[in-house]
Amino acid sequence: xxxxxxxxxxxxxxxxxxxxxxxxxxxxxxxxxxxxxxxxxxxxxxxxxxxxxxxxxxxxxxxxxxxxxxxx
Amino acid sequence: xxxxxxxxxxxxxxxxxxxxxxxxxxxxxxxxxxxxxxxxxxxxxxxxxxxxxxxxxxxxxxxxxxxxxxxxxxxxxxxxxxxxxxxxxxxxxxxxxxxxxxxxxxxxxxxxxxxxxxxxxxxxxxxxxxxxxxxxxxxxxxxxxxxxxxxxxxxxxxxxxxxxxxxxxxxxxxxxxxxxxxxxxxxxxxxxxxxxxxxxxxxxxxxxxxxxxxxxxxxxxxxxxxxxxxxxxxxxxxxxxxxxxxxxxxxxx
Numbered sequence: 001x002x003x004x005x006x007x008x009x010x011x012x013x014x015x016x017x018x019x020x021x022x023x024x025x026x027x028x029x030x031x032x033x034x035x036x037x038x039x040x041x042x043x044x045x046x047x048x049x050x051x052x053x054x055x056x057x058x059x060x061x062x063x064x065x066x067x068x069x070x071x072x
Numbered sequence: 073x074x075x076x077x078x079x080x081x082x083x084x085x086x087x088x089x090x091x092x093x094x095x096x097x098x099x100x101x102x103x104x105x106x107x108x109x110x111x112x113x114x115x116x117x118x119x120x121x122x123x124x125x126x127x128x129x130x131x132x133x134x135x136x137x138x139x140x141x142x143x144x145x146x147x148x149x150x151x152x153x154x155x156x157x158x159x160x161x162x163x164x165x166x167x168x169x170x171x172x173x174x175x176x177x178x179x180x181x182x183x184x185x186x187x188x189x190x191x192x193x194x195x196x197x198x199x200x201x202x203x204x205x206x207x208x209x210x211x212x213x214x215x216x217x218x219x220x221x222x223x224x225x226x227x228x229x230x231x232x233x234x235x236x237x238x239x240x241x242x243x244x245x246x247x248x249x250x251x252x253x254x255x256x257x258x259x260x261x262x263x264x265x266x267x268x269x270x271x272x273x274x275x276x277x278x279x280x281x282x283x284x285x286x287x288x289x290x291x292x293x294x295x296x297x298x299x300x301x302x303x304x305x306x307x308x309x310x311x312x313x314x315x316x317x318x319x320x321x322x323x324x325x
Contacts, residue, residue, distance in 0.1 A: 036223060047174070
């Protein structure tokens with residue numbers, strides 16, 4: 001999966017329009033990044049990448065790039 | 073001294089016996105004199121619970137209830153090896169959170185298998201001729217999710233509501249043998265599942281809700297275990313087809 005495809009997947013998970021995010025986007029600046037969005041992210045990461053995100057890891061996400069870094 | 077919840081001479085199957093509620097229930101039933109047959113998926117954990125059982129005459133079986141088609145053979149095996157049962161405490165279950173847009177049929181089936189279909193299959197098989205004593209008792213662990221709407225809990229809530237619906241019909245189907253069927257409806261219980269939930273979803277409104285609304289505090293597993301013991305005992309001889317709510321005041325808050 002390319003970085004662009006991963007960003008598209010994050011956008012879809014967070015219910016954002018395509019092209020809204022870049023790797024540098026600061027998550028605190030994204031209105032839609034609320035508790036439900038974080039839950040959606042947890043489920044998506046588990047389903048698509050087999051990655052189990054903990055609360056601490058989620059809290060550590062500052063930018064979209066931080067999320068991309070665990071999408072392996 | 074009297075003990076209305078005395079379970080001496082009763083053989084009781086406890087499923088999900090390695091979980092927080094299941095393990096507490098199994099141990100408490102043994103303390104009350106029951107012969108406890110525990111089953112769970114993890115052999116090591118199951119052995120740990122088995123070693124905590126008090127008294128004699130207990131047994132353990134490693135079995136995955138999600139393998140629904142194998143339940144019939146499993147019940148036949150425990151009936152053959154252990155004898156007739158007087159009770160079942162169905163404590164197995166999963167409680168995933170999953171937003172609606174990500175809840176596909178396969179996710180629903182996974183939850184239904186664990187929380188509902190395995191229960192009905194166990195009851196179907198164990199209540200066959202010579203498998204279950206007349207006037208025996210069956211208890212299933214439900215949840216307040218069965219009556220309360222929550223975000224991201226479609227599959228879980230549906231499974232628990234269906235479970236409560238099922239017990240009322242099971243009572244009718246098992247009327248002839250006077251087998252009682254009830255459920256327990258806890259809200260937040262202090263188990264590893266709960267702790268994992270708090271760790272994993274610290275920011276969700278539900279976690280905040282625990283402190284605000286469940287004002288009598290998070291329920292300890294022993295309280296659920298004692299309620300199960302009561303429903304399994306002769307102290308509850310004519311209580312059937314109902315559910316006992318243990319929600320620390322949540323639904324009244």
